[in-house]
Amino acid sequence: MSVVVEASDAEAPKPIASDERLGHRGPIRRLLISPEIGALTGAILVWLLFWSVGDQFGTAAGFGNSLDAAAPIGIMAVAIALLMIGGEFDLSSGAMTGASAVMVALMTTSWLKNGSNIWLAVTASFIACAGIGWWNGTMVNKTGLPSFIVTLGTFFVLKGAKLVFAKRLVGKVLIGPTDKAGGFKSLANIFVKIRKYQPFDGRDKIFVVAAIVAVAVLIFGLLEQSFIRRRTARSASLPIAAAGAAAAAVGFIMLLNTNGVGNNILWATVCLVGVIALIVGFARWRYVTVERTPLVTSPEVLKRLGIGCVLFVLGIVAAYVISRHDKTVILTFLPSGLRVVVAIAAGLIGAALAGRTLVRTLKAKFVILAAVRGSIMVLATALVMSVTVLAALELATIRALRAGLFVSLCILGLLRLLSARSAALKVSSAFGLAVGLLTSVAVIVFALVVRATSHVHRFRSGLLCALLLGAAFLAANAFLESYNLKRTVADPSADTWGRRATIGGAALGVSAMLFRLLYSGQGFRTWVIWWIIITIIGGIVLNRTKVGNWIYAVGGNKDAARAIGVPVDRVKVGMFVTVALAGWFVGTITLLQLKTVQASQGDGQEFVFIIAAVVGGNLLTGGYGSIIGASLGALILAMVSQGVPLALWNTDGQFIFQGALLLAAVLVNNFIRRKAQEAR
Amino acid sequence: MSDSITPPSTIDVKTPHSESPPKFALLELSHISKYFGNVTALEDISTHVDAGAVTCVLGDNGAGKSTFIKILSGVHQQSTGDYLIDGTPVHFSSPRDARLAGIATVFQDLAMSPLLSVWRNFFMGSEAMVGPFLKANFMRNTAKSEMKKMGIDVRDIDQPVGTMSGGERQSVAIARAVYFGARVLILDEPTAALGVRQSGVVLKYVRAAADRGLGVIFITHNPHHAYPVGDRFMLLNRGHSLGDFAKSEITRDELTRLMAGGAELEALQHELSQSR
Numbered sequence: 001m002s003v004v005v006e007a008s009d010a011e012a013p014k015p016i017a018s019d020e021r022l023g024h025r026g027p028i029r030r031l032l033i034s035p036e037i038g039a040l041t042g043a044i045l046v047w048l049l050f051w052s053v054g055d056q057f058g059t060a061a062g063f064g065n066s067l068d069a070a071a072p073i074g075i076m077a078v079a080i081a082l083l084m085i086g087g088e089f090d091l092s093s094g095a096m097t098g099a100s101a102v103m104v105a106l107m108t109t110s111w112l113k114n115g116s117n118i119w120l121a122v123t124a125s126f127i128a129c130a131g132i133g134w135w136n137g138t139m140v141n142k143t144g145l146p147s148f149i150v151t152l153g154t155f156f157v158l159k160g161a162k163l164v165f166a167k168r169l170v171g172k173v174l175i176g177p178t179d180k181a182g183g184f185k186s187l188a189n190i191f192v193k194i195r196k197y198q199p200f201d202g203r204d205k206i207f208v209v210a211a212i213v214a215v216a217v218l219i220f221g222l223l224e225q226s227f228i229r230r231r232t233a234r235s236a237s238l239p240i241a242a243a244g245a246a247a248a249a250v251g252f253i254m255l256l257n258t259n260g261v262g263n264n265i266l267w268a269t270v271c272l273v274g275v276i277a278l279i280v281g282f283a284r285w286r287y288v289t290v291e292r293t294p295l296v297t298s299p300e301v302l303k304r305l306g307i308g309c310v311l312f313v314l315g316i317v318a319a320y321v322i323s324r325h326d327k328t329v330i331l332t333f334l335p336s337g338l339r340v341v342v343a344i345a346a347g348l349i350g351a352a353l354a355g356r357t358l359v360r361t362l363k364a365k366f367v368i369l370a371a372v373r374g375s376i377m378v379l380a381t382a383l384v385m386s387v388t389v390l391a392a393l394e395l396a397t398i399r400a401l402r403a404g405l406f407v408s409l410c411i412l413g414l415l416r417l418l419s420a421r422s423a424a425l426k427v428s429s430a431f432g433l434a435v436g437l438l439t440s441v442a443v444i445v446f447a448l449v450v451r452a453t454s455h456v457h458r459f460r461s462g463l464l465c466a467l468l469l470g471a472a473f474l475a476a477n478a479f480l481e482s483y484n485l486k487r488t489v490a491d492p493s494a495d496t497w498g499r500r501a502t503i504g505g506a507a508l509g510v511s512a513m514l515f516r517l518l519y520s521g522q523g524f525r526t527w528v529i530w531w532i533i534i535t536i537i538g539g540i541v542l543n544r545t546k547v548g549n550w551i552y553a554v555g556g557n558k559d560a561a562r563a564i565g566v567p568v569d570r571v572k573v574g575m576f577v578t579v580a581l582a583g584w585f586v587g588t589i590t591l592l593q594l595k596t597v598q599a600s601q602g603d604g605q606e607f608v609f610i611i612a613a614v615v616g617g618n619l620l621t622g623g624y625g626s627i628i629g630a631s632l633g634a635l636i637l638a639m640v641s642q643g644v645p646l647a648l649w650n651t652d653g654q655f656i657f658q659g660a661l662l663l664a665a666v667l668v669n670n671f672i673r674r675k676a677q678e679a680r
Numbered sequence: 681m682s683d684s685i686t687p688p689s690t691i692d693v694k695t696p697h698s699e700s701p702p703k704f705a706l707l708e709l710s711h712i713s714k715y716f717g718n719v720t721a722l723e724d725i726s727t728h729v730d731a732g733a734v735t736c737v738l739g740d741n742g743a744g745k746s747t748f749i750k751i752l753s754g755v756h757q758q759s760t761g762d763y764l765i766d767g768t769p770v771h772f773s774s775p776r777d778a779r780l781a782g783i784a785t786v787f788q789d790l791a792m793s794p795l796l797s798v799w800r801n802f803f804m805g806s807e808a809m810v811g812p813f814l815k816a817n818f819m820r821n822t823a824k825s826e827m828k829k830m831g832i833d834v835r836d837i838d839q840p841v842g843t844m845s846g847g848e849r850q851s852v853a854i855a856r857a858v859y860f861g862a863r864v865l866i867l868d869e870p871t872a873a874l875g876v877r878q879s880g881v882v883l884k885y886v887r888a889a890a891d892r893g894l895g896v897i898f899i900t901h902n903p904h905h906a907y908p909v910g911d912r913f914m915l916l917n918r919g920h921s922l923g924d925f926a927k928s929e930i931t932r933d934e935l936t937r938l939m940a941g942g943a944e945l946e947a948l949q950h951e952l953s954q955s956r
Contacts (some may be wrong), residue, residue: 544814553800619795
């Protein structure tokens with residue numbers, strides 16, 4: 001490690017990032033201004049939403065289904081994202097996926113009837129699609145028309161051509177089946193076969209070990225980026241770390257080897273406390289510590305603390321006072337039409353109030369924490385809102401009211417406590433620690449109340465685990481922030497290694513989870529793997545190659561790019577061809593899955609791809625965006641389409657969901673991008 | 681029709697403007713004219729720039745500055761006259777040809793892609809590669825140190841160019857041109873959209889580029905910006921040259937007076953004082 005550090009020092013006389021004017025951006029802050037952040041948070045929130053309302057959604061099978069549904073959208077979204085970053089638009093991409101499928105289906109069923117081979121048809125449609133993409137790009141270049149117009153034209157031509165050729169060649173709009181064609185099986189194996197690996201005995205051990213290593217590396221990376229390294233290590237803190245490690249190990253082993261709720265909670269607590277001690281001891285050993293200050297309080301912070309506690313206690317009281325079995329519908333005294341009006345009005349007012357507060361806070365001073373807190377606030381309001389809307393739908397029973405009150409009051413109380421904590425840290429470190437620990441105690445209480453009063457299994461176990469982990473995180477953070485000095489300037493070597501550790505840890509964690517999913521006995525289609533590969537390739541091409549730089553350049557300022565020698569026209573044609581070929585790919589694999597295809601296949605899908613790309617943080621005007629974001633956007637849309645039916649909601653409601661998501665994503669992304677640029 | 685307007689005399693003139701045969705000017709324009717159909721955009725323009733010197737081209741709106749730049753940077757070709765580099769006539773059929781010959785043009789508003797980081801802008805179109813991949817760290821370090829050589833200390837090489845001030849953006853473009861081996865730097869109104877302080881900053885970089893051995897052609901309409909940095913001044917008015925002066929041949933006041941249309945401005949001043 002040290003060798004590399006020296007080498008980088010020798011290479012540049014003055015290390016590049018160590019500009020004293022450049023404020024240090026911590027790992028969390030850096031994550032928060034990346035273009036993917038909107039999509040990442042969105043994916044987590046949507047998952048949580050459907051996890052809490054649908055029975056099968058949170059299972060491995062449910063997630064596998066979401067991935068299956070996401071893959072075709074995601075592959076297109078990656079290509080569309082490249083095109084959008086390059087400043088163009090393709091409305092024919094949806095029809096293109098259909099055209100590719102229809103071409104292959106027509107060729108295998110009609111023209112090449114005897115001994116026809118699907119590989120031949122797929123190759124022919126590859127060439128045709130590339131040609132259409134080339135046409136789109138060339139037309140945009142030569143005519144100078146907006147790509148919106150050019151590709152809209154292509155869209156309608158394709159839409160008509162599909163119908164005309166289908167009717168003329170096979171006499172109907174349903175073409176197929178195609179699975180009798182030669183080579184169908186081999187092709188289907190490569191792209192759409194359902195991969196199912198049998199669970200084997202050691203898989204959980206591998207998963208657990210990988211997960212622990214991943215978390216440890218991740219935490220190390222975050223610490224390294226957040227705190228100042230000591231010159232000489234402080235060995236007095238090592239026993240704390242060692243004791244913590246021992247306790248964590250004992251707790252974990254006992255947790256695995258004992259049964260029963262009481263035992264589980266006991267050993268989980270021992271394990272978590274051990275982990276906290278390990279982290280805190282390690283941090284005191286390796287990083288600069290703060291001088292202790294006496295416990296000083298401030299009335300302002302105490303006020304926040306009081307409000308937080310009151311809200312929190314009120315929430316818990318509501319949980320116990322209101323019956324959790326009463327299914328009586330509230331608001332039955334109002335006629336149903338009026339109920340809808342009242343519900344919607346209440347929801348809108350709530351959202352407007354919360355949104356206004358958020359905007360006002362952020363306008364005064366943009367603090368990331370405040371932004372996050374404010375967003376959660378809006379979310380809590382949305383929860384109240386959904387309860388009222390449910391009331392309109394006669395689903396709001398007394399027990400729903402109880403859940404709504406309980407959750408939103410507790411969340412609001414916790415937010416108050418969190419804000420009190422960050423304010424208290426500024427007053428004195430001991431006070432910060434006290435309020436921080438109080439917050440994590442509140443989270444534990446919340447978790448236990450949920451466990452005690454909920455009759456839904458996944459709330460009792462899953463939520464308990466998540467909340468306990470959250471409490472442990474808060475406690476560890478409280479210790480760290482009150483004992484150790486946060487870094488305010490950049491430190492190139494620590495940042496480099498910290499960043500590598502963070503990314504490595506996160507990657508290992510995600511791989512461990514995918515591995516667990518792969519061997520869960522649930523199947524998924526091979527195209528998920530293709531999607532992941534294409535996303536990675538897309539990301540590398542965009543950020544690590546010359547062509548990617550050109551795409552950014554063309555989208556950012558076409559004339560500047562041309563003036564500086566970027567082959568703008570070639571880049572554009574290349575992007576349109578890429579989108580068309582992605583359409584070819586998705587069309588082909590859709591056909592392989594469905595075996596028969598409608599002539600109208602894919603029409604209208606282009607908007608789904610565009611929504612996925614936009615939700616993923618890609619700018620409609622070009623020059624800025626993210627490939628991983630686009631894939632996450634596709635995952636969100638797929639989760640919505642899978643989650644809505646599983647939650648037993650009206651299936652058509654997913655379009656409302658998607659539309660709202662698009663608007664919210666654009667607003668959030670624009671806001672974050674602007675702030676990210678100002679914040680530098 | 682355009683042929684009838686062409687003055688036949690200019691075709692015959694082949695001798696360079698500056699009479700020093702052994703040592704040629706870095707870039708020289710000799711009796712350049714440009715016609716678009718029957719419109720005369722430039723008529724009999726001559727000037728030159730030496731290595732390490734700044735030649736200022738001054739002109740008001742519509743004086744023919746844009747056409748002048750476009751001829752220099754290879755977008756247009758002159759109708760008559762000679763374009764010489766190191767004393768040899770050249771013919772550029774595209775901006776690319778001009779760039780390859782070492783003539784870099786920095787346009788006022790289309791130099792940068794605002795959302796891209798400084799280093800990506802710096803290397804745009806000439807990326808450093810290892811195999812198929814970008815040498816990102818090399819480019820970051822190089823961009824930073826090259827900017828430093830110009831006296832520009834960039835805080836964060838990863839910041840989007842759009843977050844920089846107009847003057848800084850111009851200077852990124854200048855540093856980029858210098859790094860990529862430009863011998864002649866053509867600056868199109870680099871100070872036009874800038875405030876007083878920012879203009880000063882850019883003028884400093886213009887001088888710095890010249891001091892590093894480049895020939896700089898600085899196009900502006902502001903004599904107060906041109907005079908401090910220029911070694912040579914060529915004034916354009918309605919497509920015609922009002923003269924090509926070395927710094928020793930002209931004072932700032934004369935320059936300002938010529939630039940403003942001399943007597944016209946005095947008349948205007950008189951008129952304004954009357955009406956007040």
